[in-house]
Amino acid sequence: MKQKQLVAQAIVDATEGQLSLDEVMSKIEVPKTYDLGDYAFPTFILAKLYHKAPQQIAPELVEKISGDAFDKVQAVGPYVNFFIDKKAFSHNILNQILDQKEAFGQQDLGHGGNVPIDMSSPNIAKPMSMGHLRSTVIGNSLAELLKKANYNPIKINHLGDWGTQFGKLIEAYKLWGSEEEVRQDPINTLLKYYVHFHQVDEEHPELDDEARAWFKKLEDGDKEATELWQWFRDESLKFFKSIYAKLGIEFDSYNGESFYNDKMDEIVSILEDKNLLQESRGAEIVDLEKYGLNPALIKKTDGTTLYITRDLAAALYRFRTYDFVKSLYVVGNEQTNHFKQLKAVLKEMGYDWSDDIHHIQFGLITSGGKKLSTRKGNIILLEDVLNDAVDLAKKQIAEKNPDLPNKDQVAEEVGVGAVIFHDLKNDRLNNFDFNLEEVVRFEGETGPYVQYSHARAMSILRKAGQIDLENADIAGLQDEGSWEVVRQLANFPAMIKRAVEEYEPSVITKYAIQLSKSFNKYYAHTKVLTDDAEKNSRLAMVASVAAVLKESLRLLGVKAPDEM
Numbered sequence: 150m151k152q153k154q155l156v157a158q159a160i161v162d163a164t165e166g167q168l169s170l171d172e173v174m175s176k177i178e179v180p181k182t183y184d185l186g187d188y189a190f191p192t193f194i195l196a197k198l199y200h201k202a203p204q205q206i207a208p209e210l211v212e213k214i215s216g217d218a219f220d221k222v223q224a225v226g227p228y229v230n231f232f233i234d235k236k237a238f239s240h241n242i243l244n245q246i247l248d249q250k251e252a253f254g255q256q257d258l259g260h261g262g263n264v265p266i267d268m269s270s271p272n273i274a275k276p277m278s279m280g281h282l283r284s285t286v287i288g289n290s291l292a293e294l295l296k297k298a299n300y301n302p303i304k305i306n307h308l309g310d311w312g313t314q315f316g317k318l319i320e321a322y323k324l325w326g327s328e329e330e331v332r333q334d335p336i337n338t339l340l341k342y343y344v345h346f347h348q349v350d351e352e353h354p355e356l357d358d359e360a361r362a363w364f365k366k367l368e369d370g371d372k373e374a375t376e377l378w379q380w381f382r383d384e385s386l387k388f389f390k391s392i393y394a395k396l397g398i399e400f401d402s403y404n405g406e407s408f409y410n411d412k413m414d415e416i417v418s419i420l421e422d423k424n425l426l427q428e429s430r431g432a433e434i435v436d437l438e439k440y441g442l443n444p445a446l447i448k449k450t451d452g453t454t455l456y457i458t459r460d461l462a463a464a465l466y467r468f469r470t471y472d473f474v475k476s477l478y479v480v481g482n483e484q485t486n487h488f489k490q491l492k493a494v495l496k497e498m499g500y501d502w503s504d505d506i507h508h509i510q511f512g513l514i515t516s517g518g519k520k521l522s523t524r525k526g527n528i529i530l531l532e533d534v535l536n537d538a539v540d541l542a543k544k545q546i547a548e549k550n551p552d553l554p555n556k557d558q559v560a561e562e563v564g565v566g567a568v569i570f571h572d573l574k575n576d577r578l579n580n581f582d583f584n585l586e587e588v589v590r591f592e593g594e595t596g597p598y599v600q601y602s603h604a605r606a607m608s609i610l611r612k613a614g615q616i617d618l619e620n621a622d623i624a625g626l627q628d629e630g631s632w633e634v635v636r637q638l639a640n641f642p643a644m645i646k647r648a649v650e651e652y653e654p655s656v657i658t659k660y661a662i663q664l665s666k667s668f669n670k671y672y673a674h675t676k677v678l679t680d681d682a683e684k685n686s687r688l689a690m691v692a693s694v695a696a697v698l699k700e701s702l703r704l705l706g707v708k709a710p711d712e713m
């Protein structure tokens with residue numbers, strides 16, 4: 150950034166103030182290839198002013214620019230190309246990183262504002278799906294990124310612990326359940342009942358009526374229904390927490406759908422007061438035609454409430470509790486319509502803050518191109534995925550580095566990290582296919598590859614022995630090989646900004662892969678530990694790469710072992 154400003158200032162000076170700094174800044178380009186310099190200024194905007202062809206203007210400007218701050222300034226056609234002073238630039242950036250360490254890239258975009266993040270939010274008595282995994286890891290990474298940009302994220306697990314499915318589950322349990330069986334293996338057993346219910350009710354629709362009746366009882370506070378529900382919830386949550394522990398992710402709140410039970414009457418009465426509720430075939434709806442949306446169903450014929458009613462209560466509760474600057478919902482794109490309706494109803498209720506609600510959507514994870522669904526029972530269980538990934542990592546470590554100390558812990562960090570990294574690698578809106586072998590590979594654009602690059606940098610530093618880099622003279626580097634790496638290091642703060650503004654952790658994933666590639670390329674051609682005048686600067690660069698890779702991984706929720 151500073152360098153670009155330097156370039157812009159040079160143009161402003163050379164044009165004797167005919168253009169403003171902002172104007173010039175907005176025109177400066179980064180050429181595709183290095184032979185055209187680090188920055189380029191297109192002279193087209195000066196053609197009218199000077200009554201000359203841009204090709205003529207470019208060399209005249211070059212004449213007027215004093216070369217001190219740059220390695221070289223050159224006219225190529227209508228462009229003025231700047232080659233910035235690599236040594237000065239890398240001197241600056243390397244010292245900055247050594248100085249700030251993991252704080253490098255920190256910036257104040259959020260001024261401390263609260264941002265609730267609705268994330269993970271699995272459904273009680275069902276296994277966590279790969280979709281919930283996506284929500285969990287995207288949400289967690291967004292929280293870290295927001296923190297880095299001085300927002301205050303609040304991670305909320307909006308558990309699916311209420312709704313008609315509990316009627317189904319209770320009905321299924323009453324029909325076929327055994328307490329013994331549930332105690333032994335709660336999630337799988339409850340899932341089995343649930344899947345069985347859906348198989349049977351296709352031929353016995355009367356079961357659906359029974360299920361609805363149970364949910365109604367639950368909403369009315371019936372003792373038996375409540376006890377069963379509480380039991381299912383406790384067992385499920387215990388299990389979910391074991392997965393979160395494995396992923397290294399914590400929540401600030403587990404206020405799920407049931408938390409809003411006593412907060413829904415208020416929603417209904419606000420809607421009534423504002424004349425927004427309409428009756429439609431016995432049910433209560435809010436018409437959303439002017440938004441081009443289907444009506445929002447607020448209350449069913451039997452008086453039971455719905456998913457969206459609970460979300461309305463949750464939105465209002467979050468606004469009152471956190472006075473948020475924005476409120477995020479990390480939920481798959483199959484719920485796009487739901488969140489459009491939610492925002493529209495809030496808008497109708499007169500809440501302008503509905504504009505600060507953002508549905509952070511993401512695509513599906515497929516397996517062999519097929520959608521995964523709990524109803525059909527063809528799910529990949531998240532715990533299996535994580536365990537398999539760790540096993541694969543173990544195998545690879547046994548081959549590559551059999552003497553590694555604390556192998557098991559490293560395998561855990563690599564295996565779990567690989568799954569998280571893979572999940573964050575693609576633009577979140579893309580669907581992607583999950584293939585474990587590919588995810589845990591040590592080569593290619595994977596988490597283990599980035600972790601390995603970090604570990605390699607750490608090993609170079611170990612080999613260098615005790616060097617006090619913080620007090621050494623880091624003069625800077627100017628060779629082509631290091632330049633690629635240095636430029637990318639300098640780009641880290643801008644990447645964080647972009648990731649935060651686009652709610653897109655993949656910006657950081659891609660960045661970490663790029664930085665790893667450049668570093669490995671550099672390392673293949675350069676002897677870092679040769680004793681010469683630039684050794685300290687090279688080591689400073691290696692230390693900076695290690696620090697920035699580690700911080701990138703941390704922002705993604707992935708550990709960076711020092712050795713692997």
Ligand code: ARG
Nearest residue numbers: 267270271272307309460480
């Ligand atoms: N439990 C829901 C599901 O698994 C996701 C909840 C998302 N959050 C929300 N506030 N609606 O589909």
